[in-house]
Amino acid sequence: MDSTTPTNAAEAPKKEKKKPDNIVIPPKKPKLSKAERRELQERQRAAKAAAQTDGGGDAGKPKPPKIEKKEKTSTAPDESKRKLKEEVKKEDPTENETADEVVALFSHLPRPKPPIDIHSVSNPSIHxxxxxxxxxxxxxxxxxxxxxxxxxxxxxxxxxxxxxxxxxxxxxxxxxxxxxxxxxxxxxxxxxxxxxxxxxxxxxxxxxxxxxxxxxxxxxxxxxxxxxxxxxxxxxxxxxxGKAVSRHAASKIQEGDVILVFGRSEVVNRLLLDAHRDGKKFRVIVVDSRPLLEGRDTLQILSRAGISCTYVLLNALSYLMMREVTKVFLGASALMSNGSVLSRVGTACVALLAQSNHIPVLVCCETYKICNRVQLESITGNELGDANDVACTDCERVGPSNRWSGEKEKKEEVLDDWKNQPNLKLLNLLYDLTPSDFVTGVVTEVGILPPTSVAVLLREMSPQENNDSAFKGTDY
The missing domain is CATH 1.20.120 (Four Helix Bundle (Hemerythrin (Met), subunit A))
Structure with missing residues (x-):
């Protein structure tokens, strides 16, 4: 066998592929050193800066001529947007609140609606x-x-x-x-x-x-x-x-208790009245807060029934909590599946202070208020009240009973011109979220449960096949 003959196909020389005539392969760029690359980048930056100072976007291209037609119509979109915004403001008075008047953290929440004039609704389909x-x-x-x-x-x-x-x-x-x-x-x-x-x-x-x-x-x-x-x-x-909740919660009231309540809750008022009719002797501290001052209604209901009451505002709560309070009963607007409580703003402050003083906090809530939603804070989901209610410092003119009546002569307020102050924004939140760690027990019609059992109660009351349909659209 000739030594020049390959022994197998692998050792045979490969055939060179014929290059098409119509393809031009550029030569390989020479490798540059680090100093050469840096020098090239500096030249490119200098060329780009020179092109920008000359007014052209590209250094080698001629500058396109200006078209007067574009200059005339360039402000048209802005003008149309402005007119559209003015029309929206005329149709919806709540849009008059500019973004500068709203706290940025809560700007995603819908603005409070003005009172509906029942005589101005012209839609015949609305009863x-x-x-x-x-x-x-x-x-x-x-x-x-x-x-x-x-x-x-x-x-x-x-x-x-x-x-x-x-x-x-x-x-x-x-x-x-x-x-x-x-x-x-x-x-x-x-x-x-x-x-x-x-x-x-x-x-x-x-x-x-x-x-x-x-x-x-x-x-x-x-x-x-x-x-x-x-x-x-x-x-x-x-x-x-409500009657069942009252019966379960009243069993926790002892003789001589000093019970603290916040704002106004229908079920809390009922349980206090039922306990008083049963002959139990206790005293109630009603804590209230502006601007709604709902605690005034609670104070009126309980005092007329003969219950000894004390009325204070939220800023005086810390002293009373340390000195006198033995139990705290709170109402709820909603009960989240993770045990958190959505209620009137200020409830979380009361529960936090009670928990820090080792005072039991019982939240009274019917099961139909349980929501399968989980909420971790009161920022992403909440409701804004009218900021003018916060600006009003005359307590005689605030509250649901005379808020829109206009019966009393309006006095000059300190914050009347708050909208004209560029560095002043007013915030009127209606709800806050109380974490389950601050709640000792949740009183429902099925009994007193720990907050961690809310998810179990929700599952038992709503079978899996009906969960989606029964609670659809229950977002806050």
Missing amino acids: PVITTLGHLYSTHTLLGGNTRCRAMLQTFALLLQSYEPPQTSRDYRHDLDHSLLKPAFQYWTAQCRPHSVSMGNAFSFLKLAVANLDRDLEWSEARQILLESTEAYVNERIEYA
Whole structure:
């Protein structure tokens, strides 16, 4: 065998590929040293800076001529935006609050709506009962989760009694949901005030009751079923539940207790009145805060019943908490699935101070206020009140009863011109979030539970197959 002959195919020389004639391969760039690369970068920067000083975007390209037409129309988008913004301000007075007047941390929250004038609503599809209740919501005449939810369900009952589905309707359930229930609820939420968790849960219950109706039922029979379901919801989930909460919480009141309450809570007032009727001797400290001063109503209710009361503002709480208080009873607007409590702003301060002084804190809340949402703070989800309420320092003119009446002559206030102060912003938050660590127990109609058991209670009351439908739309 010839030694020059390859022994296998692997040792055979590879055939060179023929390069196409129409492809030009550029030569490889020479490798530059570190100093040469730095010098090249400096030359490029200098060339770019010289091109910018000459007014051209590119150094080697001629400068394009200016077009006068573009200069004339360049401000048109800004002008159209300005006109559109002015039109929005005319239609919605709440848009008059510029971004400079709102605290940046809460600028994502919707602005409070002005009071609804029931005579100015010209939409014929909106029933007068809806606008009347919306006026009560927007003026804060109706306060509290139970009161607002009860009024909503009673209004729906009135609407159902007068509602007749169209004769051309194929399914009255669809028409009832889309032509009566949803428009009313959206009107209250969008035009008057954001709905509470209790209202959202009750509305979801009513929608589910409509969806579960038999399609072959006559409308008169279906109407009667819905009216009975609405009445049963109010009686069982609000009235009877409040009595059960009162019975469980009153068992924790001992002779000679000094009980502290904050603001106004329907269920807390009920349990204190029931305990007083049972002959228990105790004293109540009512803590209040501006601007709503809801504690005045609590003070009036309890003092008329013969209960010894003390009325203080929130800034005097630390002294009383250390000296006298033995128990704290708080209400709740909503109970989150992680045990946190959403309630009137100031509740977290009361619970924190009580926990630091080793005083038990019991939160009284019906189970229909439980929300499957988890909330870790009160910034991303909250409700803004009217900033002018904070600016008003005359306590005789604040509060839900005379907030919009205008009966008293307006006096000159210190903060009347706060909108004209460039470095001044007012914030009126309506709710805060109390962590579960500050709560000793949650009193519901099923008993007194630790905050960590709220998720278990939510799962037991809402089966897995109904979780999505029963609690849809219950966001704060």
